Amino acid sequence: MVVAETEGQLLSLVVPVYNEADNILPLLESVRSEVESPHETLLVYDFEEDTTLPPARQFSEQYPPLRLVHNTIGRGVLNALKAGISEASGDVIVVTMADLSDDITHIDEMARRVRGGAGLVAASRYMRGGGQVGGPPMKTLLSRMAGLSLRWLTRIGTHDATNNFKAYSHELVEDIEIESRSGFELGLEMATKAHLGGYRIEEIPTTWHDRTAGESRFQVVKWLPSYLRWYLTCVAGTWSGRARRARKERYGRL
Numbered sequence: 001m002v003v004a005e006t007e008g009q010l011l012s013l014v015v016p017v018y019n020e021a022d023n024i025l026p027l028l029e030s031v032r033s034e035v036e037s038p039h040e041t042l043l044v045y046d047f048e049e050d051t052t053l054p055p056a057r058q059f060s061e062q063y064p065p066l067r068l069v070h071n072t073i074g075r076g077v078l079n080a081l082k083a084g085i086s087e088a089s090g091d092v093i094v095v096t097m098a099d100l101s102d103d104i105t106h107i108d109e110m111a112r113r114v115r116g117g118a119g120l121v122a123a124s125r126y127m128r129g130g131g132q133v134g135g136p137p138m139k140t141l142l143s144r145m146a147g148l149s150l151r152w153l154t155r156i157g158t159h160d161a162t163n164n165f166k167a168y169s170h171e172l173v174e175d176i177e178i179e180s181r182s183g184f185e186l187g188l189e190m191a192t193k194a195h196l197g198g199y200r201i202e203e204i205p206t207t208w209h210d211r212t213a214g215e216s217r218f219q220v221v222k223w224l225p226s227y228l229r230w231y232l233t234c235v236a237g238t239w240s241g242r243a244r245r246a247r248k249e250r251y252g253r254l
Contacts, residue, residue: 024098025055078181081164107167114167156201157200185227192234198248
């Protein structure tokens with residue numbers, strides 16, 4: 001259900017898609033029924049033959065908040081995310097996946113926290129109350145180790161910095177130049193830059209479920225160096241005092 005829009009407030013959901021014909025209608029039905037904030041849903045696709053498009057276009061006839069965005073930056077999930085974020089109209093932008101792995105019921109709370117002053121709100125698998133069901137064991141192990149160790153080393157504000165299911169303030173998105181070069185590293189880059197820029201980071205527990213239809217495009221070995229880049233940037237920036245200085249400048253206190 002879409003409730004009456006509050007002036008100046010719109011939630012933008014950015015969803016990259018790649019042949020998600022089996023998943024897209026359940027996802028859109030879930031968004032329509034669970035997200036009560038005034039919102040738009042941006043499905044970002046690379047090519048016209050994508051199997052996601054026919055059912056999505058049919059659904060859009062009864063669901064005007066749905067927008068189909070053609071990614072013209074270059075193929076791949078990173079460019080789709082960049083294209084979607086650049087097209088988003090909302091004061092809050094939430095990135096979520098089309099494979100039903102993310103818990104849509106958290107989106108309203110994530111938006112509320114951003115509007116309450118957070119620059120970034122992460123849905124966290126690794127904080128108390130969070131969890132993960134399925135997924136490749138090596139990917140899970142590396143993600144958990146990265147998230148928990150980064151929290152311990154930098155006090156970044158989330159136990160799950162690598163998760164892409166995040167909400168961002170419009171201010172943060174405008175303030176950050178995206179430099180990621182591959183895959184899903186964008187979530188870690190945004191968390192790193194929010195932390196080093198002094199923005200408040202919050203988290204809520206979530207349970208992630210592995211996809212039951214379609215094929216994952218996550219390539220853990222190929223993308224590991226990119227993740228390591230942002231991990232080390234976050235640690236180095238924190239230990240140099242950059243995050244502390246930025247936080248004091250932004251909020252007037254440590």
